[in-house]
Amino acid sequence: xDRPTEHNEGQTKSxxxxxxxxxxxxxxxxxxxxxxxxxxxxxxxxxxxGQMRSAAKPASQIPEDKSADIVSxxxxxxxxxxxxxxxxxxxxxxxxxxxxxxxxxxxxQDWTKAAAAMAKGELLGDxxxxxxxxxxxxxxxxxxxPSRTTITFGVGPSFFDGRYGLAGKRPxxxxxxxxxxxxxxxxEWSGGDIGVQVNANDMQIAFHALRNLARIAxxxxxxxxxxxxxQRTSSSDPSGATPRNLMGFRDGTGNPDVTDEAEMNKVVxxxxxxxxxxxxxxxxxxxxRIRMRVEVWDRSTLGDQEATFGRHRxxxxxxxxxxxxxxxxxxxxxxxxxPVIPMNAHVRLAHGDGTVKILRRSYSYxxxxxxxxxxxxxxxxxxxxxxxxxxxxxxxxxxxxxxDLLNEYIVHTGSAVFACFPGVSEGGYIGETLF
Amino acid sequence: xDRPTEHNEGQTKSxxxxxxxxxxxxxxxxxxxxxxxxxxxxxxxxxxxGQMRSAAKPASQIPEDKSADIVSxxxxxxxxxxxxxxxxxxxxxxxxxxxxxxxxxxxxQDWTKAAAAMAKGELLGDxxxxxxxxxxxxxxxxxxxPSRTTITFGVGPSFFDGRYGLAGKRPxxxxxxxxxxxxxxxxEWSGGDIGVQVNANDMQIAFHALRNLARIAxxxxxxxxxxxxxQRTSSSDPSGATPRNLMGFRDGTGNPDVTDEAEMNKVVxxxxxxxxxxxxxxxxxxxxRIRMRVEVWDRSTLGDQEATFGRHRxxxxxxxxxxxxxxxxxxxxxxxxxPVIPMNAHVRLAHGDGTVKILRRSYSYxxxxxxxxxxxxxxxxxxxxxxxxxxxxxxxxxxxxxxDLLNEYIVHTGSAVFACFPGVSEGGYIGETLF
Numbered sequence: 001x002d003r004p005t006e007h008n009e010g011q012t013k014s015x016x017x018x019x020x021x022x023x024x025x026x027x028x029x030x031x032x033x034x035x036x037x038x039x040x041x042x043x044x045x046x047x048x049x050g051q052m053r054s055a056a057k058p059a060s061q062i063p064e065d066k067s068a069d070i071v072s073x074x075x076x077x078x079x080x081x082x083x084x085x086x087x088x089x090x091x092x093x094x095x096x097x098x099x100x101x102x103x104x105x106x107x108x109q110d111w112t113k114a115a116a117a118m119a120k121g122e123l124l125g126d127x128x129x130x131x132x133x134x135x136x137x138x139x140x141x142x143x144x145x146p147s148r149t150t151i152t153f154g155v156g157p158s159f160f161d162g163r164y165g166l167a168g169k170r171p172x173x174x175x176x177x178x179x180x181x182x183x184x185x186x187x188e189w190s191g192g193d194i195g196v197q198v199n200a201n202d203m204q205i206a207f208h209a210l211r212n213l214a215r216i217a218x219x220x221x222x223x224x225x226x227x228x229x230x231q232r233t234s235s236s237d238p239s240g241a242t243p244r245n246l247m248g249f250r251d252g253t254g255n256p257d258v259t260d261e262a263e264m265n266k267v268v269x270x271x272x273x274x275x276x277x278x279x280x281x282x283x284x285x286x287x288x289r290i291r292m293r294v295e296v297w298d299r300s301t302l303g304d305q306e307a308t309f310g311r312h313r314x315x316x317x318x319x320x321x322x323x324x325x326x327x328x329x330x331x332x333x334x335x336x337x338x339p340v341i342p343m344n345a346h347v348r349l350a351h352g353d354g355t356v357k358i359l360r361r362s363y364s365y366x367x368x369x370x371x372x373x374x375x376x377x378x379x380x381x382x383x384x385x386x387x388x389x390x391x392x393x394x395x396x397x398x399x400x401x402x403x404d405l406l407n408e409y410i411v412h413t414g415s416a417v418f419a420c421f422p423g424v425s426e427g428g429y430i431g432e433t434l435f
Numbered sequence: 436x437d438r439p440t441e442h443n444e445g446q447t448k449s450x451x452x453x454x455x456x457x458x459x460x461x462x463x464x465x466x467x468x469x470x471x472x473x474x475x476x477x478x479x480x481x482x483x484x485g486q487m488r489s490a491a492k493p494a495s496q497i498p499e500d501k502s503a504d505i506v507s508x509x510x511x512x513x514x515x516x517x518x519x520x521x522x523x524x525x526x527x528x529x530x531x532x533x534x535x536x537x538x539x540x541x542x543x544q545d546w547t548k549a550a551a552a553m554a555k556g557e558l559l560g561d562x563x564x565x566x567x568x569x570x571x572x573x574x575x576x577x578x579x580x581p582s583r584t585t586i587t588f589g590v591g592p593s594f595f596d597g598r599y600g601l602a603g604k605r606p607x608x609x610x611x612x613x614x615x616x617x618x619x620x621x622x623e624w625s626g627g628d629i630g631v632q633v634n635a636n637d638m639q640i641a642f643h644a645l646r647n648l649a650r651i652a653x654x655x656x657x658x659x660x661x662x663x664x665x666q667r668t669s670s671s672d673p674s675g676a677t678p679r680n681l682m683g684f685r686d687g688t689g690n691p692d693v694t695d696e697a698e699m700n701k702v703v704x705x706x707x708x709x710x711x712x713x714x715x716x717x718x719x720x721x722x723x724r725i726r727m728r729v730e731v732w733d734r735s736t737l738g739d740q741e742a743t744f745g746r747h748r749x750x751x752x753x754x755x756x757x758x759x760x761x762x763x764x765x766x767x768x769x770x771x772x773x774p775v776i777p778m779n780a781h782v783r784l785a786h787g788d789g790t791v792k793i794l795r796r797s798y799s800y801x802x803x804x805x806x807x808x809x810x811x812x813x814x815x816x817x818x819x820x821x822x823x824x825x826x827x828x829x830x831x832x833x834x835x836x837x838x839d840l841l842n843e844y845i846v847h848t849g850s851a852v853f854a855c856f857p858g859v860s861e862g863g864y865i866g867e868t869l870f
Contacts, residue, residue: 069671128737130737131737131741133736134735134736135737135740135748137683138682138683138729139679139748140681140682142679142683143676143679145670145672145673188806201668202667202671203523203665203801204668204681214811222809223804223809223810223811224809225803225804226811232576232637232639233582233637233639236504236579236582236636236640237580239578244578245575246573246575246642248572248575294573295650298569298573298646300569301569302567302568305570306566313570364639366525366638367803368662368663368802369660369661371623374657376658378642
């Protein structure tokens with residue numbers, strides 16, 4: 001897979017590197033007192049942005065390519081949507097307990113500062129060496145590289161129930177999902193007033209981010225559910241091929257090109273023209289916790305598995321083709337006149353007529369075993385972004401839910417949707433167009 | 436942390452590289468038909484060792500440093516004990532359902548072949564392209580590097596209950612653990628006839644290994660419980676420092692030196708002289724699922740946190756010292772005459788008089804939230820190896836359970852012990868000294 005360019009949609013044309021700390025800047029800062037200067041750059045004395053995580057180290061120990069390991073939090077769009085997928089995720093849904101909109105606004109202001117600091121690999125806050133206070137950063141990511149951390153925020157339908165006088169601001173595309181075939185949804189993995197997607201190339205860093213966001217939210221929001229996920233570690237795949245899901249098949253081949261701005265505007269980014277100005281440049285996210293019936297799948301033949309996906313397992317090529325990215329030929333027939341790609345194959349139903357697309361950003365998960373059956377609780381934390389779920393994700397999933405051959409092997413156990421805010425510039429805060 | 440040498444205890448003195456496929460061998464094999472030759476090397480046609488995972492690739496795509504990414508399964512001792520800790524773990528406990536000892540023996544023979552193949556990054560079995568059969572490998576690790584995969588096997592006290600005529604073979608050090616202070620053990624994370632520790636620098640590869648072991652066990656053993664775990668990703672820590680746990684403190688500083696053979700013989704490896712010849716070269720493992728009361732910890736002051744561990748958070752140094760590996764000075768007093776390292780600090784109790792050691796090999800875990808409280812279910816999957824738990828782990832944990840300052844912030848929710856077999860040579864199988 002080609003590595004698309006860094007998250008840089010928000011950079012002005014004239015200053016293409018505005019959003020990143022350059023390597024030169026890093027070394028310069030480190031050389032003249034690191035922590036203090038960087039504090040200055042991100043708001044001196046602010047509670048949730050602060051000390052450089054590696055501040056205590058001499059300059060020579062700061063990895064030279066650290067800037068390559070940073071995805072800027074700021075930009076026209078939120079990072080973590082068209083950003084090339086990192087290796088790990090913790091997804092979290094929160095319910096808001098704050099009494100007033102002002103508290104919600106404060107929460108997002110604090111979260112914004114914290115998220116921007118963590119994207120740069122900084123320790124949170126400025127009291128990490130005062131023995132008489134709880135440390136402002138929980139510390140488990142201290143000394144680690146930024147690891148391409150991104151944190152992406154959205155609000156769910158329940159957020160607009162009227163508590164905060166925002167019922168009239170609920171965008172029409174932020175609709176509750178209808179019941180789909182194959183749903184066996186559980187409350188413990190569904191819904192939420194706020195959705196937060198944390199990604200990083202390091203699981204401990206992802207955990208650190210979520211934990212500190214939850215800590216910052218104390219008194220304003222509580223965790224409703226979370227789910228950890230992973231892909232193959234990028235360093236273990238020298239070919240850079242499309243990662244495989246836990247059924248052994250490559251997942252994401254058909255994704256639209258995130259470097260194609262026109263395509264992203266069509267598929268991913270909401271527009272003021274869609275109705276709600278505050279969502280201009282945002283995106284709608286659907287999250288589905290999809291358990292795979294691993295033990296059943298593993299007893300099916302390779303032929304059945306390939307017919308189910310409509311692709312060859314080893315190469316990822318469409319059935320009847322050779323290479324992963326060969327064109328999908330749905331008209332091809334075998335010698336008996338039957339379609340080479342079955343009518344209910346996953347790839348055929350998901351592709352449809354080719355005009356409806358979504359941007360998938362899914363992860364595998366493994367969450368121990370089901371105590372009732374002794375079977376693995378593992379599968380896919382499916383995440384997608386689209387401009388309007390009513391026209392993209394929902395009709396696609398309705399078709400899949402009805403007749404996808406995969407349904408024999410999967411069950412949807414969790415579900416949530418969120419309106420993910422547009423990005424913000426430094427000094428602004430996530431949600432500023434709504435609050 | 437210095438990277439100790441590779442797992443090579445079983446290598447004869449005269450042929451120090453016997454256990455590894457050298458880079459030259461790999462390239463040679465790949466150049467002349469890869470899969471077939473390597474198949475030959477590991478047992479042609481055997482069910483659970485087989486195709487090179489990267490067999491379909493041209494030689495040029497095989498990573499040049501692949502051999503550096505392989506920890507040999509074979510050796511005097513099992514890999515995964517003194518092997519430098521990889522980034523990820525899936526620990527699994529199985530209960531045996533086989534009717535006869537012969538079936539158990541067959542299970543371990545099949546597991547041995549599979550584990551040896553996975554250590555080399557090979558696809559399992561020889562039917563991964565027959566459309567009419569279930570693939571012999573589930574496929575999700577295809578094309579990935581071996582990622583230092585190790586798989587370590589042991590048997591628990593319940594295995595010796597007489598079902599298989601082995602009651603007389605139960606080693607005295609394999610004793611059930613007594614109740615410790617701080618225990619709130621749950622059946623769902625405790626016990627097991629067999630314990631399997633899977634480690635790799637890639638979570639998807641670790642999952643693949645466990646899943647295929649469970650598949651091979653069908654009809655002979657069933658999963659009882661599993662727990663995923665992680666550390667910081669090694670590539671995100673350029674300093675190579677001791678990893679931090681989820682309390683933000685470095686964990687493992689006091690571990691004995693795994694490159695010191697005499698020390699390992701004293702601390703880790705069981706000996707025939709201890710009573711049971713079949714455990715000669717094996718080790719006793721204790722596993723504890725320790726939940727951290729993260730939210731409580733995060734409200735305590737840095738001073739309290741450092742007093743609890745007896746170390747400085749940022750540096751990892753003992754209280755009153757500067758560097759992580761500075762000598763522990765338990766006699767040092769502050770200006771008021773109080774011990775600088777408190778009497779009940781974790782490091783003081785765990786250190787004791789310095790004569791009793793264990794080899795810790797623990798991982799952080801994050802398993803969603805506790806649905807009853809909304810708090811994070813996160814903590815430490817503590818694993819240790821020792822020569823005799825009755826003289827090492829048990830008395831150490833009894834002291835900690837009674838008075839460790841940490842007890843305010845942790846609760847032990849799972850527990851198991853296993854006698855981990857000695858290693859085997861190629862052609863042998865894990866457990867051969869017992870079965």
